[in-house]
Amino acid sequence: MNYKICYEEIPLKVYTDGNKIYKIEFLKTCKENNIDFLAEFLKLLKEGRSVFFIDFEKIDPSIRLILETVYKIPYGTVTTYGEISKKVFNTNDYARFVGSALSKNPIPVLIPCHRVIDRNLRLHGFSGGLTLKEKLLKAEGIEIKNGKVDKRFLINL
Numbered sequence: 001m002n003y004k005i006c007y008e009e010i011p012l013k014v015y016t017d018g019n020k021i022y023k024i025e026f027l028k029t030c031k032e033n034n035i036d037f038l039a040e041f042l043k044l045l046k047e048g049r050s051v052f053f054i055d056f057e058k059i060d061p062s063i064r065l066i067l068e069t070v071y072k073i074p075y076g077t078v079t080t081y082g083e084i085s086k087k088v089f090n091t092n093d094y095a096r097f098v099g100s101a102l103s104k105n106p107i108p109v110l111i112p113c114h115r116v117i118d119r120n121l122r123l124h125g126f127s128g129g130l131t132l133k134e135k136l137l138k139a140e141g142i143e144i145k146n147g148k149v150d151k152r153f154l155i156n157l
Helices: 037-049 061-071 083-089 092-102 128-141
Strands: 001-005 008-018 020-026
Touching: 001 037, 008 128, 020 092, 037 083, 083 092
Parallel strands: none
Antiparallel strands: 001 008, 008 020
């Protein structure tokens, strides 16, 4: 089953198998909005719990650990590609690999790759584009000036 919703005026199509969410696509327009599903989507996004959950089993095993780590970044905060690399590989040498893995994220927004920035606090790479990445971060209350995130929102994992 799939649901079309508008989150912060961002049109999304969310694919589910029962209560498992396995894919999200960005749409060009939002002509319908499933209010009940949107409420559960927001609970999962902000609180990490809902009647729905992320189906990590359908995610490519080569990137699953990276995406599971990114999923744990709290709402309203950001971290860096290098920090994800340190958490997963015990070195920040794989920051570029992390970026590559995030480009394959089948569940953007809920697996919040938009919360990952470069080491200079700049927005970098996002399947929906940098304008959309900035919009998602600002919707979470994160302050951005001249393409850089305010360091108060940066966390280490």
